[in-house]
Amino acid sequence: MKKGKEILALVMVSVFLGLILSIQLKTVKRSIGEGVLPTQRAQQLAAELKKAQAERDAQANRIAELESKIHKYEKNEVDKNEYAESLYKDTMKYRMLAGYTDLEGPGIILEINDPPGDVQYGDEYTIVDELDMILQIISILNAADAEAISINDQRYTSFTEIVRAGNHIEINGVSNNSPIVIKAIGNPDTLESALAIKRGIIWELRKHDYLVHLTQDKNVVIPKYRKVKDFKYSTPMEENNQ
Incomplete structure (x- = not known):
């Protein structure tokens, strides 16, 4: 009789441990993905981070390149006539006020x-x-x-x-x-x-x-302001000369 109770207790403990292991496995699968080991997931995240950083650097270089071209175009136009020179100076002034230049x-x-x-x-x-x-x-x-x-x-x-x-x-x-x-x-x-x-x-x-x-x-x-501000709701009002 005593031996039967011991066997029953052992079976219940085994079932309990099985449930715990099952829950843990499901939790791990949800957190790191089906069939993916933690080390593999870490490698995937590291690769994604490296890719994102490379894309960020590429975009920053592209922005710098475009800004350099814009500056050259502006300077070339300035050399042509006084009106363009005045317009260029006004543009630079407002870029300074807005914070979009170093x-x-x-x-x-x-x-x-x-x-x-x-x-x-x-x-x-x-x-x-x-x-x-x-x-x-x-x-x-x-x-x-x-x-x-x-x-x-x-x-x-x-x-x-x-x-x-x-x-x-x-x-x-x-x-x-x-x-x-x-x-x-x-x-x-x-x-x-x-x-x-x-x-x-x-x-x-x-x-x-x-x-x-x-x-x-x-x-x-x-340094200049790096974020780009888009105006989604505002539009300039037309001047009323009357």
């Missing part, structure tokens, strides 16, 4: 690092938590007549989004973390004074133990 010139560089570990108590905090301060810096620079602004080499334009995403911030769709480096082209003295004014934004950052380094630079380089 710029360089005198300005300032502001670098903000997180507080040292030995002054942080309780929960650690970081500059990426201070979106309001980052936006305040941008507003101050705009008020000080900055001609171009970048955040971690991402061009700031009217279309730029700055949003918190996990433990980093997204700027123009690119993930950024500490340190935050803000560059601006304009009158260096005016820009520096606007940021370093008594009890201003620099004072506020240092009050919260952030490590702030503000310098003037004779040749600040700010």
Whole structure:
């Protein structure tokens, strides 16, 4: 009798283990695909990533090539007549305003690092938590007549989004973390004074133990805005001459 109970218990344990193995196999198949081993799946993903990176690089090179051709065409037309030259200058001006061209010139560089570990108590905090301060810096620079602004080499334009995403911030769709480096082209003295004014934004950052380094630079380089903005709902209004 006792032996029969032991056999029954063994059978039940075997059935239970069989069910568990069956469930695990189904789960693995759903996650990595039918008949595909984890190592094979990893190799497939690596190959797909490499292919995507190659396509991205090819597109970037193609864009650079087309922009170079456009620039040559524009310059050739400029040499022909004064009207084309005036049109070219206006086009460049609006491209600069929209952020679609690289710029360089005198300005300032502001670098903000997180507080040292030995002054942080309780929960650690970081500059990426201070979106309001980052936006305040941008507003101050705009008020000080900055001609171009970048955040971690991402061009700031009217279309730029700055949003918190996990433990980093997204700027123009690119993930950024500490340190935050803000560059601006304009009158260096005016820009520096606007940021370093008594009890201003620099004072506020240092009050919260952030490590702030503000310098003037004779040749600040700010890259162009990389995303393409399509207007799906907006159309230009015709001017009414009456």
